[in-house]
Amino acid sequence: MDTIFALSTAPGKAGVAIVRVSGPSAFASAERLCGHLPSPRQASLRQLTGADGVVLDEALVLTFEAGHSFTGEESVEFHCHGSPAIVSAVLDQLSQHSDLRAAEPGEFTRRALENGRLDLAQVEGLADLIEAETEAQRRQALRVFSGELGARTDRWRQKLIRAAALIEATIDFADEEVPVDVSPEVTALLTEVQTELHRDASGVDAAERIRTGFEVAIVGAPNVGKSTLLNALAGREAAITSEHAGTTRDVIEVRMDLGGLPVTFLDTAGLRETEDAVETIGIDRARQRAEQADLRVFLLENGQPIDIKQESDDIVLLAKGDLQVSSTRSISGKTGQGVSELIENIREILQTRALGVGVATHLRHKRAMERASTHLVAAQELISQGPDMADLAAEELRTAIRALDSLVGRIDVENLLDEIFASFCLGK
Ligand SMILES: Nc1nc2c(c(=O)[nH]1)N(C=O)[C@@H](CNc1ccc(C(=O)N[C@@H](CCC(=O)O)C(=O)O)cc1)CN2
Numbered sequence: 001m002d003t004i005f006a007l008s009t010a011p012g013k014a015g016v017a018i019v020r021v022s023g024p025s026a027f028a029s030a031e032r033l034c035g036h037l038p039s040p041r042q043a044s045l046r047q048l049t050g051a052d053g054v055v056l057d058e059a060l061v062l063t064f065e066a067g068h069s070f071t072g073e074e075s076v077e078f079h080c081h082g083s084p085a086i087v088s089a090v091l092d093q094l095s096q097h098s099d100l101r102a103a104e105p106g107e108f109t110r111r112a113l114e115n116g117r118l119d120l121a122q123v124e125g126l127a128d129l130i131e132a133e134t135e136a137q138r139r140q141a142l143r144v145f146s147g148e149l150g151a152r153t154d155r156w157r158q159k160l161i162r163a164a165a166l167i168e169a170t171i172d173f174a175d176e177e178v179p180v181d182v183s184p185e186v187t188a189l190l191t192e193v194q195t196e197l198h199r200d201a202s203g204v205d206a207a208e209r210i211r212t213g214f215e216v217a218i219v220g221a222p223n224v225g226k227s228t229l230l231n232a233l234a235g236r237e238a239a240i241t242s243e244h245a246g247t248t249r250d251v252i253e254v255r256m257d258l259g260g261l262p263v264t265f266l267d268t269a270g271l272r273e274t275e276d277a278v279e280t281i282g283i284d285r286a287r288q289r290a291e292q293a294d295l296r297v298f299l300l301e302n303g304q305p306i307d308i309k310q311e312s313d314d315i316v317l318l319a320k321g322d323l324q325v326s327s328t329r330s331i332s333g334k335t336g337q338g339v340s341e342l343i344e345n346i347r348e349i350l351q352t353r354a355l356g357v358g359v360a361t362h363l364r365h366k367r368a369m370e371r372a373s374t375h376l377v378a379a380q381e382l383i384s385q386g387p388d389m390a391d392l393a394a395e396e397l398r399t400a401i402r403a404l405d406s407l408v409g410r411i412d413v414e415n416l417l418d419e420i421f422a423s424f425c426l427g428k
């Protein structure tokens with residue numbers, strides 16, 4: 001096994017920069033850099049010196065014994081001053097050790113997975129945790145990282161193994177007319193698992209939204225003040241506004257943190273019949289993005305209908321509220337009237353959708369659960385056909401268990417790993 005090293009903190013100037021080394025030569029290699037190592041898990045100040053005896057930095061050195069580290073391997077951390085020059089000097093020095101090589105992105109975590117310190121779902125949770133920018137993202141990622149999905153998978157697994165054992169017992173005793181009919185207990189076990197699979201899988205779409213962000217499109221006729229509203233929401237001049245109808249053509253995106261929920265607002269071209277070819281392209285894009293968005297804000301000026309399908313949660317507001325006689329259900333990006341109410345309204349709607357999230361948070365989880373579920377349905381069907389079908393039913397259960405095992409990376413995941421680790425940072 002190679003010993004690997006990388007800068008584990010973000011590159012650039014910082015208070016402190018941590019260089020991590022992991023693998024069988026970690027201690028030996030660290031000794032060449034800082035002399036006598038401190039006892040494991042006891043940070044101590046050391047001078048780091050190059051091969052020629054020149055001092056590179058005065059750093060805190062922290063060691064972890066094999067079996068008691070993040071990766072599960074012997075590991076050393078150098079907590080250096082966060083200077084790009086120091087970091088590159090230390091990395092250069094390490095790269096001259098012939099038994100060391102630079103780590104690939106995510107390679108420390110990959111080793112943690114291989115050494116059984118984390119399961120695959122936890123690795124995904126860790127990746128999400130590092131990507132998390134809002135409170136809802138942080139909470140969701142931490143829940144996955146805590147291993148809840150793995151724990152629940154274990155319980156499903158045990159129930160299915162018990163069900164398979166009960167069925168197999170009927171095969172063994174088929175000739176002896178077993179007096180007990182096991183199918184009620186088997187059916188109960190399968191139904192329990194299926195109900196939970198269904199509930200967890202149905203929360204995945206909302207979980208995906210929390211991870212990638214909800215999209216909220218602002219739509220309406222030209223000149224009603226969509227771009228002005230976007231700018232008011234963003235608190236900056238993100239979009240060009242003008243008194244000319246047909247100003248916005250491209251979809252303008254502004255990312256925001258709405259009380260912990262990640263939301264991307266979309267400002268779109270005003271919808272109308274037009275001869276202008278470029279504006280027409282903009283209007284097509286507007287319609288497409290608005291229809292795909294999670295929520296739409298319709299800005300209406302003269303009560304003219306907007307030719308975009310309105311979903312039940314969508315928000316309809318009267319534009320240029322400062323010019324309207326009644327201020328209810330109206331908004332003005334120009335004066336700010338109604339803007340904080342709109343934000344609160346959107347947050348509430350999206351928050352309700354976020355409530356359905358269970359322990360499964362990735363499309364990959366949903367697919368594995370649906371695969372398992374399909375085989376459970378097939379097993380149920382076979383069981384209902386009587387004892388002759390018992391061995392086929394047991395086989396369906398084993399296939400369902402394999403699908404669940406792929407959730408936590410017990411099997412069939414080699415090809416997934418590269419994809420999952422490709423998105424990791426260097427040093428993680
Ligand atoms: N400096 C530093 N901070 C860090 C990390 C790190 O690697 N280095 N982490 C990296 O992502 C996270 C913490 N994760 C860690 C997970 C396990 C162990 C560890 O040594 N585990 C041992 C002993 C546990 C104990 O203290 O009892 C073990 O599990 O046997 C260390 C860090 C966040 N902060």
Ligand SMILES: Nc1nc2c(ncn2[C@@H]2O[C@H](COP(=O)(O)OP(=O)(O)OP(=O)(O)O)[C@@H](O)[C@H]2O)c(=O)[nH]1
Pocket residue numbers: 220221222223224225226227228229240241242243244245246247248249268269270271319320321322323331332333334335
């Ligand atoms: N009185 C008033 N004027 C507004 C308000 N919002 C926008 N306007 C004015 O209306 C005109 C059009 O505003 P925009 O925000 O560019 O309108 P839009 O809906 O983005 O227009 P298109 O991009 O052409 O579809 C500008 O002159 C704005 O100053 C408002 O709330 N009240």
Ligand SMILES: [Mg+2]
Pocket residue numbers: 226227228239240241247248267268269270
């Ligand atoms: Mg506009």
